[in-house]
Amino acid sequence: MEEWDEVEVPDNVKDIFVEMKNTAELMVDLAYSAALFKEKEMAEEVLKLEEYLDLLNYNLTVRAVLSARNIRDAERITSILQMARAIDDISNAAADLAKMVLEEKIHPLITEVILESEETIGKVVVSPESVLVGKTLDELDLSTNTGVWIIAIRRGKRWIFDPDEDTKIMPGDILIGRGTRTALDYLKEIARGNIKVMPNE
Amino acid sequence: MEEWDEVEVPDNVKDIFVEMKNTAELMVDLAYSAALFKEKEMAEEVLKLEEYLDLLNYNLTVRAVLSARNIRDAERITSILQMARAIDDISNAAADLAKMVLEEKIHPLITEVILESEETIGKVVVSPESVLVGKTLDELDLSTNTGVWIIAIRRGKRWIFDPDEDTKIMPGDILIGRGTRTALDYLKEIARGNIKVMPNE
Numbered sequence: 001m002e003e004w005d006e007v008e009v010p011d012n013v014k015d016i017f018v019e020m021k022n023t024a025e026l027m028v029d030l031a032y033s034a035a036l037f038k039e040k041e042m043a044e045e046v047l048k049l050e051e052y053l054d055l056l057n058y059n060l061t062v063r064a065v066l067s068a069r070n071i072r073d074a075e076r077i078t079s080i081l082q083m084a085r086a087i088d089d090i091s092n093a094a095a096d097l098a099k100m101v102l103e104e105k106i107h108p109l110i111t112e113v114i115l116e117s118e119e120t121i122g123k124v125v126v127s128p129e130s131v132l133v134g135k136t137l138d139e140l141d142l143s144t145n146t147g148v149w150i151i152a153i154r155r156g157k158r159w160i161f162d163p164d165e166d167t168k169i170m171p172g173d174i175l176i177g178r179g180t181r182t183a184l185d186y187l188k189e190i191a192r193g194n195i196k197v198m199p200n201e
Numbered sequence: 202m203e204e205w206d207e208v209e210v211p212d213n214v215k216d217i218f219v220e221m222k223n224t225a226e227l228m229v230d231l232a233y234s235a236a237l238f239k240e241k242e243m244a245e246e247v248l249k250l251e252e253y254l255d256l257l258n259y260n261l262t263v264r265a266v267l268s269a270r271n272i273r274d275a276e277r278i279t280s281i282l283q284m285a286r287a288i289d290d291i292s293n294a295a296a297d298l299a300k301m302v303l304e305e306k307i308h309p310l311i312t313e314v315i316l317e318s319e320e321t322i323g324k325v326v327v328s329p330e331s332v333l334v335g336k337t338l339d340e341l342d343l344s345t346n347t348g349v350w351i352i353a354i355r356r357g358k359r360w361i362f363d364p365d366e367d368t369k370i371m372p373g374d375i376l377i378g379r380g381t382r383t384a385l386d387y388l389k390e391i392a393r394g395n396i397k398v399m400p401n402e
Contacts, residue, residue, distance in 0.1 A: 017314045025320065028291070035284075079306040083236075083314075086294040090229070093287040093294075105280040113218045113284075119226065119350070144384040147345040149320070183345040 007052065009059050013067070016060045017084065023053050024087045026162050027094035029151040033121050033176050034101045036114045042152065045161050046098035053091045060084055121151070121176065122184035128171035129193030138165035145198055146190065147183030152176040208253065210260050214268070217261045218285065224254050225288045227363050228295035230352040234322050234377050235302045237315045243353065246362050247299035254292045261285055322352070322377065323385035329372035330394030339366035346399055347391065348384030353377040 010016045027049050034042035064081060068074040100106055114121060126132050132140060143149050153160040153167065154174040160167060169175075175191065177184060189195045211217045228250050235243035265282060269275040301307055315322060327333050333341060344350050354361040354368065355375035361368060370376075376392065378385060390396045 014310055014313055014317070017310065018317045021314055021318045025318070076308050079301060079308045080310055082301055082306070083298060083308075083311050086297045089294040089297075090291050093290040096287045096290075097284060100280060100283055105283070107277050107280045107284075109215055109218065109281055110284050112215055113222055116215070116219045117222045117226070141381075141383055143381050144348040144387055147348050180342075180344045182342055186345055 007055065009056060013060060013063050013080070016056050016063070017080070020053060020056045020060065020084060020087050023049055023056065024091040024094070026151070027053070027091050027098075029121070029149070029178050030161065031094040031097040031101075032114050032178075033151055035097055035106050036111050036121050037123065037176075038101065038104075038106065040102055041159060042161070043098040043101035045159070046094055047102075050091055050095040050098075053088065057084055057088055118180065119178055120181060120184065121178055122148075122181075122188070124148075124175040124177060124184070124188050124191045126169055126171060126173045126175065126191045127193045130169075130171075130191050131193075131196055131198055132169045132191055133171050135169055136165060137163055137167050137169070140169070140198065142177070142187065146179070146187045148175075148177035148179040148187045150175055150177050208256065210257060214261060214264050214281070217257050217264070218281070221254060221257045221261065221285060221288050224250055224257065225292040225295070227352070228254070228292050228299075230322070230350070230379050231362065232295040232298040232302075233315050233379075234352055236298055236307050237312050237322050238324065238377075239302065239305075239307060241303055242360060243362070244299040244302035246360070247295055248303075251292055251296040251299075254289065258285055258289055319381065320379055321382060321385065322379055323349075323382075323389070325349075325376045325378060325385070325389050325392045327370055327372060327374045327376065327392045328394045331370075331372075331392050332394075332397055332399055333370045333392055334372050336370055337366060338364055338368050338370070341370070341399065343378070343388065347380070347388045349376075349378035349380040349388045351376055351378050 010019055027046050030042055030046050033039065034046060061081060061084070064077045068077050137150060150163055153163050154176070155170060177187060179187070190198070211220055228247050231243055231247050231250070234240065235247060262282060262285070265278045269278050338351060351364055354364050354377070356371060378388060380388070391399065
């Protein structure tokens with residue numbers, strides 16, 4: 001847990017709670033991506049996020065419990081703690097999957113299942129000719145414009161996990177995204193430079 | 202469990218497994234929607250899906266175990282069962298949330314957290330003037346074209362949960378979707394008839 005000692009945790013219950021939900025969802029996406037592409041570094045990231053989520057959960061619990069002044073408060077706060085536990089359970093499931101990746105225990109059927117689900121994971125290489133190049137994720141709003149949610153970016157030898165809105169796409173970037181097959185194919189055409197105009201232009 | 206006695210379960214391990222993953226993901230979406238809109242009928246659906254998922258998990262386990270011929274097979278199959286358990290854990294978290302909805306234990310903070318997450322849930326009413334009217338979900342491909350994943354449709358007094366590609370949008374339908382705020386706002390404009398052309402036209 002040491003490395004989280006200096007990590008900033010949001011300082012009110014709501015922000016901690018929102019961060020927990022976002023983190024757990026990122027963990028599930030990263031865990032499936034790690035399983036699909038056999039990416040151990042990505043699986044390690046899931047386990048790091050699990051520790052971060054435990055820290056968030058601890059902070060949420062302390063603050064929530066402190067805020068209870070009477071029985072009625074305490075009952076209401078219990079419902080917050082129950083939802084926090086549900087989020088934590090989801091993150092644990094993601095961590096279990098990540099551990100399987102690290103132990104090289106991913107049966108080929110598992111990757112088939114990820115590929116054939118309604119929402120799947122895809123890898124998209126950005127060509128220098130693509131309209132994506134030089135734009136930030138905020139400008140591109142790929143989630144609205146292509147239906148693909150960007151989970152991670154591989155740039156040269158390093159990973160950018162959970163890229164933020166200011167992250168700029170560079171030529172050669174490998175985008176890891178979640179979406180339907182149609183959405184991922186569409187983003188692929190844009191990334192290859194075959195589609196030159198983004199829907200929002 | 203009685204009502205599932207005549208439910209069709211896919212008959213090979215991969216299809217059962219894909220169905221489990223899709224079902225668990227639908228359960229999470231429906232559970233958050235039920236919590237946000239305080240929809241007990243939707244929460245009941247999550248609990249029904251949990252029973253269905255248990256049935257799928259049972260069938261997967263039986264078939265997977267039967268297919269093991271030696272130690273090596275058995276070890277590989279264990280990894281399938283581990284992933285199935287992770288999916289089952291996620292579905293249990295969704296069911297726990299659904300139970301809180303049925304017990305009316307949703308603290309206002311929980312709905313705030315759902316609304317402020319990166320991916321949130323929205324409700325969109327379809328006006329008779331909208332280009333959505335009369336088209337199937339397959340034709341519209343809303344997920345690629347607007348970034349919104351349709352979880353459920355409210356039509357008059359009944360719910361259509363997990364609508365399929367042949368489901369046709371009718372005027373007055375209330376769509377429950379998952380996406381970013383931008384994506385949900387964009388779909389709202391299309392549903393109101395303010396945006397007349399779908400991006401794929």
